[in-house]
Amino acid sequence: MPSTAHWSYFSYFLAHLLISSGAATTLQAQSAESKSNQPNIVIIFCDDLGYGDLGCFGHPTIQTPHLDRMAAEGMKLTQFYSASPVCTPSRAALMTGRLPIRSGMCSNTKRVLYPDSAGGIPESEVLLPEALKEAGYATGCFGKWHLGHLPQFLPTNNGFDEYFGIPYSNDMDRAADSPRGRAAFNAPEVEYWNNPILRGTKEIERPSHQPTITKRYTEEAIRFIKENEENPFFVYLPHSMPHIPLFRSEDFAGKSRRGLYGDVIEELDWSVGQILQTLREQNLDHKTLVFFTSDNGPWLTHGLQGGSAGLLRDGKGSTWEGGMREPCIAWWPGTIPAGTSTAELGSTMDLYVTSINLAGGKVPDDRPVDGYDLTKVIKENSKSPREVMYYYRGQRLMAIRKGPWKAHFMTQASYGQREPVVEETPVLYHLEYDPSEVHNVAEQHPEVIAELTELAEQHKSGVEVVPSQLELRLGKTE
Structure with missing residues (x-):
């Protein structure tokens, strides 16, 4: 029969084992609960989409039923900005x-990176997929990248598990024998451009078959969602369209009353519908936050090949409202109140902070971050923490907005005007009264001019201008 000492040791060992086992079970349960509280995140990012190009943002003939439904089930953000035109x-x-x-x-x-560019997104930057991957997310990018086409700059070397897409704009790598000038854009053919499609860092197609590109990006994103439905995921779907040259699949050819441009937008709308329907079918809709927006405004100088900024002034390339204010829809059934709309300020930079915070990740605290957390805005339709927008064209601070007031210190049309006009007295608009920026009220509000001028100077004094990655060229040392 075992001694009292042996029984005492055995009892201690058994108790320790049970406690350890219980602790492990608790940790596993906490980990599972933590994962279940992490929403999936999808960002659908169009290229050159205008503020007025969607049915739910006022277009009279382009049909966007899926985006309209997305807005009806979620929230429209009507004063939402990109950080550049x-x-x-x-x-x-x-x-x-x-x-x-x-x-x-x-x-x-x-303005942007080109196929002969040697630069790209610096390694020192903490990209959204890197922060989300650290928080346990699977990450996939399907579409246009345009942050550097050399291997070290590509998505799979910057936080994404997967990449499929064109590494820069779809009008680059133009074939030498393509029609000159705008003739190639007026009647685009696949062989007029020689841009590649990459999977990861490997080229799998050249030239890219652009009529099917919207469908293929969509199919890749849906596959990734289905393969990662058991774990939190981040899908970045940056469409190549409606950047020129405009292409759409046969299913959408001649479908829209708005012609070729409308066909392209209606196929993008179909794509959004496919993504949202997949989330519904996989029972992921109540645990997935989807944002839909664009990188900048419409390329107006391409006439009917470009979109519409609606009632906003100018378009792509300018720091007038049409260049940087974007249509935006946020969708998260059961969390975002359905059918809501907000005129609170927001920016694409805010999607970075919002996504990381919702994921339980860590926003970098060793550098200035210009985004704000919009969680309460989209969940509770509350006031935005963002009060100021800075309008940069290149490295120049052209304008600033605080509340409803926007002051332009320099003005420049989207394209064709080589140098900006430096305004002796800043031009001032009340954007909630005058979103079209028609009525300059600077004379009536010198105190607002003084406040915004001081705010701009304070901002510029705190910004370190680092060497430009866009000016580096292959084969050159600079």
Whole structure:
């Protein structure tokens, strides 16, 4: 028969084992609960979509039933901004939550990155997929990247588990024998452009077959959602359309009353419908936050090949409202009140902070981050923490908005005007009275001019201008 000492030791061992087992079970349960509280995050990012191009934002003939339903089931954000009026800087801001001037992803001489660019998103930046991956998310990017096409800059080397898409704008790598000028855009053919499609870092197709590109991006995103439905995931779906050249599949050819441009938008609407329906069918809709917006305004100088900024002034390339205010819809059934609309300020940079916080991740605290958390805005239709928007064109601070007031210190049309006009007295608009920026009220409100001028100077004094990544060229040392 075992001694009292042996029984005492055995009892201690058994109790320790039970406690350890219970602790492990508790930790596992806490981990499972933590994962269940992490929403899936989907960001659908169009290219050159205008504020007035959707049915739910006022277009009279382009039919967008899926986006209209998304808005009816979620929230419209009517005063929502990109951080730049052109592609590369705008995308850098979305991915980093920072003004592009802070990362070197803008320039006064080069608007965007090109196939001969040597630069790209700096390794020191903490991209959204990196922060979400750290929080336990599967991450996939399906579409246009435009933050550097060399291997070190591509999505799978910057936090994404998967990538499928065109690494820059779909009008780049133009074939030498394509029609000159705008003739190639007026009647676009696949062989006029030689841009590639990558899977990961490997080229799998050149030239990309652009008529099917919207469908293929969508199919890749749906596959990724289904393969990762048991764990939290982040899907970034940056469409190549409606950037010129405009392409749509046969299913949408001639479908819209708005012609080719309308066909393209209606196929994008179909894509959104496919994503949302997949989430419903997989019972993921109540645990998934979806944002739909665009990188900048419409390319108006391309006439009918470009979209509409609605009642907003100008378009892509300008810091007038039409260049940077974007249609935005947030959708999360059961969490975002259905059929709501907010005129609170928001920005693509805010999606960075909002997503990381909802995921239980860590927003970098070792650098300036320009985004704000919009969780209460979308969940409770409450006041936005964002009070100020800075309007940069390249490295120049052109304008600033605080509350309803917007002051332009420099003005420049979207394209065709080589240098900005420096305003002796800033031009002032009350955007909630005058979103079209028609009525300059600077003379009536010198105190507002003084406040915004001081705010702009304070901001500029706190911004370190780092060397531009956009000005680096392959084969050159600079």
